[in-house]
Amino acid sequence: MSGIGSGGPDTPCYGHDRHEIHGHGDPGHDHSGHAEPEHGETPFDDSLHEECGVFGVLGLDDASTYAALGLHALQHRGQEAAGIATWHPGTGFNVERRLGYVRDEFTKTEVIDKLPGRISLGHTRYSTAGHKGQTALRDIQPLLADFAMGSFAIAHNGNLTNADKLRAKLIERGAIFQSGSDTECILHLMARSMQQTIPDKMKDALRLVEGAFSLIGMTRTKMIGVRDPMGIRPLVLGRKDGAWILASETCALDIIGADFEREIEPGEMIIVSETGITSHRPFEPAPSRFCVFEYVYFSRPDSQIGGLSVYEARRLIGVELAREAPAEADLVCPIPDSGTPAAIGFSQESGIPFAMGIIRNPYVGRTFIEPTQQIRDMGVRLKLNVNRALVAGKRVVLVDDSVVRGTTSRKIKEMVLAAGAREVHFRIASPPTRWSCFYGVDTPDREKLLAARMDEAEMARHLGVDSLRFVSLDGLYRACGMAEGRDRSAPRFCDACFSGDYPVDPRDARAKGKIDGPVLDPAPV
Incomplete structure (x- = not known):
């Protein structure tokens, strides 16, 4: 059996490579309708998703x-x-x-x-x-x-x-x-x-x-x-x-x-x-x-990983964001629910009041309604609604866990502006997602990742927001217990979706042309 893994033609293996997503809709962990989908996708398909438990x-x-x-x-x-x-x-x-x-x-x-x-x-x-x-x-x-x-x-x-x-x-x-x-x-x-x-x-x-x-x-x-x-x-x-x-x-x-x-x-x-x-x-x-994305999003906030509270790690990411990317604003509002702990940390560090400016409808499940084109056009409104009384006339910082394709971020920004906000600033509780994951996380092909095609300023213009900032990779590491940040010679976490530094060679993906070369060259960190 020692040679079973070498040579031979490739045969499709439909294991944990790609799957249909409907958003984390159960109690305690919902990513709230992320996306204006492409044809054939569900209305809630613009976030990264874990494979299973x-x-x-x-x-x-x-x-x-x-x-x-x-x-x-x-x-x-x-x-x-x-x-x-x-x-x-x-x-x-x-x-x-x-x-x-x-x-x-x-x-x-x-x-x-x-x-x-x-x-x-x-x-x-x-x-x-x-x-x-x-x-x-x-x-x-x-x-x-x-x-x-x-x-x-x-x-x-x-x-x-x-x-x-x-x-x-x-x-x-x-x-x-x-x-x-x-x-x-x-x-x-x-x-x-x-x-x-x-x-x-x-x-x-x-x-x-x-x-x-x-x-x-x-x-x-x-x-x-x-x-x-x-x-x-x-x-x-x-x-x-x-x-x-x-x-x-x-x-x-x-x-x-x-x-x-x-x-x-x-x-x-x-x-x-x-x-x-x-x-x-x-x-x-x-x-x-x-x-490291288990700390950012996948795990429930009431879980403990490596002796660290997931909730506390997310709150500290918000603290790091406030230090690295301050904003002049009147309110800090999370994109519920996954952005909430980071928004609390951002508010605590910045002194800007925290408010639930966006409310999630918890009763929209994955089979709520057949996703006709009319329903697709409604987009994130099926799951999110802006609290007009709070945001009208305000400069609002919206805190989310990640930006994948960017389609949902644009829709949310439009909803907040339509509710009367003066300015919309995005703060993202993870670095830009530039690379696909091949270790059990559903990510789009790299060409569909917004951060793989644009730098931060270009993304801000594309989303139409007053400012857009991501936490740095070092800031993410500090929030997750690594006081000195990321050791580039020996990273403590798998952060390939941010850095391109794949700890295990993604052989199948490379054979399918999803990545180039015998070993992928990581992006600068």
């Missing part, structure tokens, strides 16, 4: 109920579909996969009753390019496979950057794929391993994959949690009444009353049973490069 529980009766609650807390990480697997001595492995929100599908008694057992694994996701707009049940995780030593379920957050080559070589050798997910490559690699236990097969398989992966595996009696060598995606361990919990974020522990134990370390594999935990290091050591 994972949750596993071992040692609690009715484990699937806890899995459903955990996935509900992780709903912001994927809203197209969800799945839960369990094992029970009387029924064996059971898997239920559903399209839609966790709250709509996995709160039904008739669904949970099909998932008995004291061990459960859940996954919530967005749809993929292979079935854009028509999420296929076969692609919903957890995926299940039968090996000689027993069945195995797996759920994956991230993206394998060499999945196309792996898939092509596996198909050449007789593999028959049942889904379009890159995660299925891991199962086929495990099947070809000569190791005698599932954890050892998993080690063999993961040594052949590249990219970002935080994943949970489940056997009849064990859970296996793994992070890639650089720890790009999050995974945490919790404890409740003697049971063990694995989850993408600490907010999923909170919802079931579990205590946070620790983070799974980069490059670590833990094997969890009711008798305890063992820790393994199957990979060569690598520098940690956790995704």
Whole structure:
């Protein structure tokens, strides 16, 4: 198997490469209708989106109920579909996969009753390019496979950057794929391993994959949690009444009353049973490069990452913004909800009053109405409305987490001006997004990124705002606990979407011509 990843033609792998987005519409994390879409897109498609969330529980009766609650807390990480697997001595492995929100599908008694057992694994996701707009049940995780030593379920957050080559070589050798997910490559690699236990097969398989992966595996009696060598995606361990919990974020522990134990370390594999935990290091050591955009946007503000409150990191980004890019204004207003903590920090540092000048309608879901052209023309008004009484006659600083295509920013500016604002200034709680992500985040192709085509002044003119400023990369690092800013020789985070410094070679993307050259030259930072 050592040569499985080399050579061979490329075959499309519709895993975590592109998917239809409808905005983070569940409680606590909504990006509020970002976009005036291109033809065929939804009205809310102008922000970066995480791929999925994972949750596993071992040692609690009715484990699937806890899995459903955990996935509900992780709903912001994927809203197209969800799945839960369990094992029970009387029924064996059971898997239920559903399209839609966790709250709509996995709160039904008739669904949970099909998932008995004291061990459960859940996954919530967005749809993929292979079935854009028509999420296929076969692609919903957890995926299940039968090996000689027993069945195995797996759920994956991230993206394998060499999945196309792996898939092509596996198909050449007789593999028959049942889904379009890159995660299925891991199962086929495990099947070809000569190791005698599932954890050892998993080690063999993961040594052949590249990219970002935080994943949970489940056997009849064990859970296996793994992070890639650089720890790009999050995974945490919790404890409740003697049971063990694995989850993408600490907010999923909170919802079931579990205590946070620790983070799974980069490059670590833990094997969890009711008798305890063992820790393994199957990979060569690598520098940690956790995704900094988890602090900016992806994670819920009530989660903790690396010992730092996500909310506090976002507030401190606003503080850095106020120091680096002050504005003469009357009000600081967030683009709800993701811009709120940064707007609070900007207000506190600048002394400019904070106000909710834009109000989000929380009842516009992803299936609110068929997106006809008339509805598309309404754009962000479906989700946002300006508080006229507050902004009329005022100079307003609008704080948002990012600018992607820029289409929504223009619409919001027009709405604020139409409500009577004298001036509109944008302050963005992340550096310019100039590069596509290939590690489990849905970003447009680079030519569609506004910051890849324009500098800051050109973007301000394009958006029609009085001023536009982004937090610096050093400022972002300072807000995330790196007091000296970004160490250019050894960055602490993965910041490729801002810097072009890709910590793992995006082989599949390069083969498709999405990036140039054998190794992408990073942009000046």
